[in-house]
Structure formats: structure tokens, C-alpha cells
Amino acid sequence: MRTTVNPPLLLVAHGTRDPAGPRVVERLAAAAAEHLQVPVHVGYVDVIGPTAAEALEGIDGPVVALPAFLAAGYHVRTDLPEQIAASGRADVAIGAALGPAPEIAEVMRERLLAAGWRPGARIAFAAAGSSDERALADVRTAAQLLGRRCGQWLTPSYVTTAAPATAEVCGPGDFIAPYLLAPGLFHQRLAELPVAGVAEPIGAHPAVVELIARRYRLARRAVPAA
Incomplete structure (x- = not known):
């Protein structure tokens, strides 16, 4: 048994039908992938897909799932864990919400x-x-x-x-x-x-990318051994 040192990241957002919303999430994912040097995937808990469970289907091995939410409400505490449980995966560590920070x-x-x-x-x-x-x-x-x-x-x-x-x-x-x-x-x-x-929404700011990286590194410690 060994611990996966740098597992892929699944960035999970709420979802919106406004195409500008997913574009921000995709930009954050791309910037985080470059910063962390790990594959970063995107999923959503509501409104649009792929769901977190669907996104996990395309990822092999242990994963860090990070909720791209500004507060830890129902979607973070209930929806996301339930979607991951529905996937049948036991190798996913869920990180903390982005905010407040x-x-x-x-x-x-x-x-x-x-x-x-x-x-x-x-x-x-x-x-x-x-x-x-x-x-x-x-x-x-x-x-x-x-x-x-x-x-x-x-x-x-x-x-x-x-x-x-x-x-x-x-x-x-x-x-x-x-x-x-x-x-x-x-x-x-x-x-x-x-x-x-x-003011404009928070968006894909470099400081948010740094925050994602920090949340990822903390959650990575709880990733199950591979």
C-alpha cells in the first residue's frame, strides 16, 4: 500500500444556466491544474452536469473533491457527500469549501x-x-x-x-x-x-487559485492509500 502523493482534483461548483458561470469554473480549474501540476476535473451539484458522480466515472484512483462554494451549506454538507457516496467510490477525500477566507x-x-x-x-x-x-x-x-x-x-x-x-x-x-x-x-x-x-463576482482571480491550492493540499492528507 502507498499513499497517492498528488491525486487528481475534482472541483465541484453549484451550476448555472448562464454560460458565463461555467466558464469561470473552467478557468479556475485550468489555473489550478497549472499551479498544482495535477489533473483537475469539474463537476456540478445542481442545474447542469456533469454531476460529481458522473465526473468521477472518468477519474481513476484516489481523488480530492473540493467544493467551489463560498459557504458550507446544504450542497456542501449533504449534496456533495451523497453524490460521491452514490458513485460507490471509497477513495475520495472531500476538502473544505472555499469561503469564508x-x-x-x-x-x-x-x-x-x-x-x-x-x-x-x-x-x-x-x-x-x-x-x-x-x-x-x-x-x-x-x-x-x-x-x-x-x-x-x-x-x-x-x-x-x-x-x-x-x-x-x-x-x-x-x-x-x-x-x-x-x-x-x-x-x-x-x-x-x-x-x-x-462589483463584479469574485471570479477566476489568482488569489482564488491560491486558495484552491491550499484547500487541496489540506484535503490531500485525508486521501485513502492506493
Whole structure:
């Protein structure tokens, strides 16, 4: 028996019908493959395919599955493990969700500056929303991380599911900081709000690639021996 030193990575995202979303995930996968020097595959837990189980069919040997999510809600804690269990594979180690993390907060600050925000202008922190209290706790942590970098206390708001709704709390002079990895319906809704500016999603930023690499290395320690 030996441990697989550098197993392939399966990057698992939520999924969206907006083609711009999968393009971001594919760019992250390509950059992570170059950075880590391991094969990186892509799967999705909802909306589009391949599912995590389908993606695993094309990967031989032990695998690190990494949820490309910004909070550890239902999809991370339940959907992904269930899909992997359904595959019948016992050689898959599941890593931690990407967020919350200081790297992501710094990228969000960069996106705000690019949207025209300057220190002193009010920020509305906008996340996708969840009915999972653990995911909402992650979002609150993410808002605190960004708030420390921007010099103001940030209370999360949500595009859907949770309260308060971003549309109800933002004003004409606000800048919206989307806690979203990729473009899609949620970012489109934020972009339609009457505010001073809406930052771009976090996207395939080099800091996110570094974060993926860090999460991969931590999860790699739990990969079953081959």
C-alpha cells in the first residue's frame, strides 16, 4: 500500500444556466491544474452536469473533491457527500469549501474599487442566501472579513431565501459587494438595483487559485492509500 502523493482534483461548483458561470469554473480549474501540476476535473451539484458522480466515472484512483462554494451549506454538507457516496467510490477525500477566507475578502475589495467604490462610501454585502444556519454563519464571517478591510461594519443581505433582502436594504449611494463566485441570475438581479455601483463576482482571480491550492493540499492528507 502507498499513499497517492498528488491525486487528481475534482472541483465541484453549484451550476448555472448562464454560460458565463461555467466558464469561470473552467478557468479556475485550468489555473489550478497549472499551479498544482495535477489533473483537475469539474463537476456540478445542481442545474447542469456533469454531476460529481458522473465526473468521477472518468477519474481513476484516489481523488480530492473540493467544493467551489463560498459557504458550507446544504450542497456542501449533504449534496456533495451523497453524490460521491452514490458513485460507490471509497477513495475520495472531500476538502473544505472555499469561503469564508481572507483571500476572498481581499478579492472582493479589489472588485469594489474597480466598480468605483472609495473608502467612506457605504457597502451592501450581498450573498446568494440559504436556509442552512451554518451557511448563514459563514456569510456573516465573510462580511466581517470584508468589513475590516473596508473600514465599516457589514451586515449581510441576500438575493433570495434569507433575510434581509439586498433590494430592501441598499440605497442609491451604496456599492454592492456580491459574495458570488461567478456570474449568473443572482448577479444579474443585483446589477438591476438602483445603486451607485455593483462589483463584479469574485471570479477566476489568482488569489482564488491560491486558495484552491491550499484547500487541496489540506484535503490531500485525508486521501485513502492506493
